[in-house]
Amino acid sequence: MKNKLSTMVDRDSRVTDKSGNTGEFVKNGYNYEYRFNQYTIVNGEAVGKQTKEDVIRDRPIVFCGFVAYLIERWHWEDNDYLFDEYYIEQRNKYIFLHENDDDKFLRDLEQEFSQLHEQEEMLLIQKSQGIYDFLDDKQTTLLNFRIAEYINFVRDMAQEYTINADPSTSKGLSFCKDDNTPEIDSEILTKLEKVKLITQSPIKWIGAKNLCAYFVDRYFFNSNPNDLWKIGEKIFGVSHLRQAKDNYMNSKLGKPKQHSIIDEILPSNN
Secondary structure, three states, X not given: OOOOOOOOOOOOOOEEOOOOOEEEEEEOOOOXXXXXXXXXXXXXXXXXXXXXXXXXXXXXXXXXXXXXXXXXXXXXXXXXXXXXXXXXXXXHHHHHHHOOOOOHHHOOHHHHHHHHHHHHHHHHHHHOHHHHHXXXXXXXXXXXXXXXXXXXXXXXXXXXXXXXXXXXXXXOEOOOOOOOOOOOOHHHHHHHHHOOOEEXXXXXXXXXXXXXXXXXXXXXXXXXXHHHHHHHHHHHOOOOHHHHHHHHHOOOOOOOOOHHHHHHHOOOOO
């Protein structure tokens, strides 16, 4: 048995479990849920193969949630970007689910999500134990390592909200911005808001962390390097920006995957 993590969910990609059962994974629409469509190979043909609808109805989930998202994107090298994308996607789903709740105006849905996401994702990881029947020891170690990295990322996000929550209210975040903090041109802020990277009043970064690091690095390029990331945290409420830059600098591209969004916003001299 030797299945490739980078191709096992590709269309018509054949996989084999540790018991020698052969088949392919079937995804449930846009949900991150995969089931195993088992069949027998006779003279090179798949015999006993079920329809996608039957698999989704009859077969148990093999892996789901972040595990499925990760395997779909196993070839990605920028973990920080990958973690941000999944986290933001799930956060937006949570907000959409609750945006019409009667008590929404009393709650900070982003903060709620940050506190609940680890527990919910751990349940999905438990539901994904079937994937290990298709992996060798090395793949198991690699998968577990990246899962653990994401859980640590989620804990960091929850801690940021806890540390920076305004004690006078349950809504919003309160990052201390002093008189020495540089300002950002209002036109630039409007453009960032238009592409859904920030909210204003108060200013808060809601896009991928690596894009925040990229923006701060470019916009405040004349600032003291020792103060650069403190400026970003004070303005946008995002910590660990130095690490985010290190992550994308170590990728093949040397920039975040969506760097063009920032490049189009900032003047060429930034």
